[in-house]
Amino acid sequence: MNLIVGVGDMRVSNDAEAVLVTYSLGSCIGLAVYDPVARVGGLLHYMLPDSNLDKDKARLNPYMFGDTGIPSLFKAAYQFGAKKNRMRTIVVGGSQILDQDGLFNIGKRNHALLRKMFWKNNVMTHFEDVGGTVNRTLKLEVATGQAWLKVSGSGIIKI
Amino acid sequence: MVEGVWLGDNKNMTAIQNIIAGINQLKPASCVSDKVMAVISNPQSSAADVVELVKYDQSLTANLLRLCNSAYVGAIKKITSIKQSVALLGMEKVLSLIMLANNAENFAAEQKGYDLSQGDLWRYSVSSAIIAQELAREKQVNNVAMIFTAALIKDIGKVILSTYIADAFEAIHSRMENERLTFSAAEKDVLGIDHAELGAMVAQQWNFDSEMVEIIRYHHDPLLAPEMRLPLCVVHVSDCICMMIGQGVGADGLSYRYCQAAADRLGVTAVDFQQIIVRFREKYEGIEALINISGGFK
Numbered sequence: 304m305n306l307i308v309g310v311g312d313m314r315v316s317n318d319a320e321a322v323l324v325t326y327s328l329g330s331c332i333g334l335a336v337y338d339p340v341a342r343v344g345g346l347l348h349y350m351l352p353d354s355n356l357d358k359d360k361a362r363l364n365p366y367m368f369g370d371t372g373i374p375s376l377f378k379a380a381y382q383f384g385a386k387k388n389r390m391r392t393i394v395v396g397g398s399q400i401l402d403q404d405g406l407f408n409i410g411k412r413n414h415a416l417l418r419k420m421f422w423k424n425n426v427m428t429h430f431e432d433v434g435g436t437v438n439r440t441l442k443l444e445v446a447t448g449q450a451w452l453k454v455s456g457s458g459i460i461k462i
Numbered sequence: 463m464v465e466g467v468w469l470g471d472n473k474n475m476t477a478i479q480n481i482i483a484g485i486n487q488l489k490p491a492s493c494v495s496d497k498v499m500a501v502i503s504n505p506q507s508s509a510a511d512v513v514e515l516v517k518y519d520q521s522l523t524a525n526l527l528r529l530c531n532s533a534y535v536g537a538i539k540k541i542t543s544i545k546q547s548v549a550l551l552g553m554e555k556v557l558s559l560i561m562l563a564n565n566a567e568n569f570a571a572e573q574k575g576y577d578l579s580q581g582d583l584w585r586y587s588v589s590s591a592i593i594a595q596e597l598a599r600e601k602q603v604n605n606v607a608m609i610f611t612a613a614l615i616k617d618i619g620k621v622i623l624s625t626y627i628a629d630a631f632e633a634i635h636s637r638m639e640n641e642r643l644t645f646s647a648a649e650k651d652v653l654g655i656d657h658a659e660l661g662a663m664v665a666q667q668w669n670f671d672s673e674m675v676e677i678i679r680y681h682h683d684p685l686l687a688p689e690m691r692l693p694l695c696v697v698h699v700s701d702c703i704c705m706m707i708g709q710g711v712g713a714d715g716l717s718y719r720y721c722q723a724a725a726d727r728l729g730v731t732a733v734d735f736q737q738i739i740v741r742f743r744e745k746y747e748g749i750e751a752l753i754n755i756s757g758g759f760k
Contacts, residue, residue, distance in 0.1 A: 309746060309750075310707060310708070310709065310743060310746060311743040311746070326708075327707070327708035327709050327710065327711060328708055329705055329706045329707055329708030329711060329715075329716055330706035330707075330708070330716075331706075331707070331708060350707065350739050350740075350743060351736050351739060351740070356733070356736050356737065356740065357737070357740060360740055360744070364743065364744075367740060367743050398706075398715065398716050399716060400702050400705055400706065400716045400718060400719070400720045401644060401716075401717065401718065401719045401720065402719045402720045402721075402722070409706060409735070409736070409739075410706070435715075436715045436716040436717040437715040437716070438708050438711040438712070438715045438716065455577055455711065455712060455713050455714075455715045456577060456631070456635060456712075456713035456714075456715065
């Protein structure tokens with residue numbers, strides 16, 4: 304059963320039937336986490352790096368922003384019995400339109416924020432496919448932790 | 463009559479003429495579309511003109527009323543007639559909804575060449591039109607209904623080119639990789655015409671006004687337009703934001719150039735950019751419903 308994670312949204316599940324999927328990652332980042340012992344999977348699709356843009360809106364929907372969405376994803380996975388030291392992480396997205404520079408570089412900033420938070424919290428990235436000008440779709444099977452990545456214009460790869 | 467006004471140095475005119483002939487395979491925008499455009503461009507238009515537009519088309523009227531009552535529009539009470547819709551929502555909004563009800567059919571199908579599943583191109587087009595409408599209002603650019611419509615149908619050329627792209631995709635992709643071309647430039651290089659040129663021809667054939675034709679033609683390259691007018695800037699910047707959000711984006715991905723001059727002309731800042739994305743997310747469920755109702759997906 305596909306559980307679709309929309310833009311600026313998150314899902315965590317330990318349902319062995321569930322497949323978490325997020326479509327349409329442009330400049331947004333898709334972050335998948337999986338604990339193979341607890342068999343818990345989570346998927347976050349955040350759009351922007353920094354919730355300082357609008358704290359009130361970030362309180363209403365923390366999944367829109369990386370700095371509020373990433374901790375929410377880990378906390379939700381812990382509630383299902385996941386442990387940080389067992390968790391595998393997959394990071395995809397963060398594309399850019401050509402000639403986008405400086406302040407508008409949302410794809411790059413989305414990715415930079417994640418790297419900074421992972422480094423500070425001692426979290427490893429196990430698979431990463433970030434940047435370029437492509438659109439991506441990410442799928443995670445909760446029963447096995449198997450993930451698939453589809454890149455626009457190319458085929459599907461098993462991660 | 464379509465004129466090859468934008469076709470300059472093409473090697474294979476026969477192949478291009480075949481592609482252009484595909485315009486006739488499209489479901490013609492019903493005769494309502496050009497009448498809507500006439501109402502949009504006439505500042506003297508009244509609610510009665512809007513009622514007149516749709517009153518003989520029962521299925522359009524029914525579709526329009528469903529859209530008027532959708533969550534995204536957020537009417538304060540149930541709308542049961544077109545006259546009432548204009549009174550409650552305002553003419554500009556109703557005209558945009560008529561264009562939405564009237565254009566879904568051409569965009570809803572799968573576009574294999576662009577790796578777009580059923581509904582994807584419509585999802586992209588409606589999202590882009592909604593972002594354009596918001597940006598136009600925020601930056602107080604006039605003629606919001608025209609801007610909405612231009613953003614909605616700007617990729618109509620893809621519907622025709624999709625069949626040809628499937629065979630040419632590898633060549634297009636290698637041009638993009640090796641010569642660092644945008645998707646449009648590689649499309650033009652390989653097929654002799656790109657989707658924006660073809661889309662402008664469609665708009666011309668459908669009797670849309672010259673500004674609309676120009677927006678469709680130059681929506682990826684505003685600097686090439688004879689004059690970089692504000693509505694064109696709105697459509698370009700909204701298109702870029704929509705690509706970044708990624709809804710319904712296909713094989714061409716984000717392989718287009720962002721025109722800073724268009725954003726500067728509108729006075730769009732980095733904060734504006736991000737706030738538009740946040741507002742899109744806030745309305746996301748309503749926008750999805752609007753896409754599904756107008757596209758006949760649910």
